[in-house]
Amino acid sequence: MVDLDHARTVAVEAAEAAGALLRDGTRGVVGIRTKGDAGDVVTDLDLASEKLLLERILTAYPSHSVIAEESGLVGGADGEWTWLVDPLDGTNNVAIGLPAYVVGVALCRGGRPVLGVVHDPVAAQTWSAIRGRGATGSSGARLAPPYLPSPYGPLLAWTQGYGVARNDPTTRALKTALELNARRVLQLWAPLLSWAMLARGDIDGIVGYRAEAVDLPAGALLAREAGIEIRALDGGPFEECFDGPAEDRSFVAAHPRAIAGLLSVVGL
Template sequence: MDLDHARTVAVEAAEAAGTLLREGTRGTIGVRAKGVAGDVVTDLDLASEKLLLERILTAFPSHSVIAEESGLVGAAGGEWTWLVDPLDGTNNVAIGLPAFVVGVALCRDGLPVLGVVHDPVSGQTWSALRGRGATASTGARLAPPYAPSPHGPLLAWTQGYGVARDDARGSALKQAMERAARRVLQLWAPLLSWAMLARGDIDGIVGYRAEAVDLPAGALLAVEAGLDIRTLDGGPFEACMDAPAERRSFVAAHPRAIPGLLALLR
């Protein structure tokens, strides 16, 4: 498997989907309800996903794909599986907020080996290969320094769609963050938060039962940028695509910041 070729395919597909999204957000967007938790899907989600599936499966017809809207395409349990989030930030697009990205990951036996995040608004793309670092589309290596603020960390929060409003654990985590952080961002676009963390724009991310389709790409980008991800009790964390929701809660930050974040969450 040529991972450099896979990255080229993924980057080109994500950027083509980004062009579609950027142009589509200039016109009228068809929005409809998705599920019973207040989520939505747009015509742009579906068009972007169609483009991504065609690009990936043309290049790798024997691979499987799990896409946000289509679900599993191909056989389950294969060695190579792609994860596709065609529009991470759908709710933002629906209300006219320009904060959304495209995410693609390739997993081998459930673990991410390639991650790509493309921001159609800024035109920037970030990608990572397991064990080979993370880079921006300019070629610059992502390696944010440890730069603590005396006013507290700037954190992002993400949670899965299945988390109830009255979930006691989730509420306690958010309250702890609000007390200790300088700001807490809730972007409705987790992959955008991961890109911001890998660039060094924010100090950490706290995730609670995060969604599985976008977690591997973002987590790989962060790890390959030199950041650390831990479970909420401080144990090792692996962004496996098959992990159940209870194993998709985490703290991500610079390794030197992790102990302090874990302490404030406890």
């Protein structure tokens, strides 16, 4: 068995070191190039941060597998323990000079996250969670977002996977429903930042459609351990695993007392 307290220390220290690298790097000229056919980009900072994270994790756990945003699968192949690394969640924000980005790390056992860490270099804040043991912030205080309904509707965040087409009918239906019923809909280009905001109580919910496998588990575990409820779009159970089909990574997330209302908003 892995000592999850030690694993959290490794992950937090690695994420914060990567965050310092990103924070320093964004003060200068950032090298940017296109990635894929959908207009996405990658920066030199993504690659440098990922290299640091991989070195830290594989030094501590050489037999584990790591799936990283840019490098794919590296490290051991025992199949039981897999780390997920998002070295710069919010690359497109960095590319346009918007200081909204985080570093995400998750440790999964059998595809299911047992540890999640999200670090915000701009705010110098780190949030982490161990399955079944709650979520905490940098101060060590437990995260427990309150239920504070607004008469003007909820403040929601939206996220979707890179592979979702612009004219996808489900996407269009969901976004239209949110725009009609929410007070505001945030599209931050940094899903892990949205999860941290939900876990803190800054926003009321998140709706995701075919979310990316690398960044979903860390954020979803953080929010769930803070007391957030996550359901599939049809209201059924949801597991924040990374190894299933993209259709299984569509969800709504909100305070338990608000989840029914959010499901009614997105009912397809």
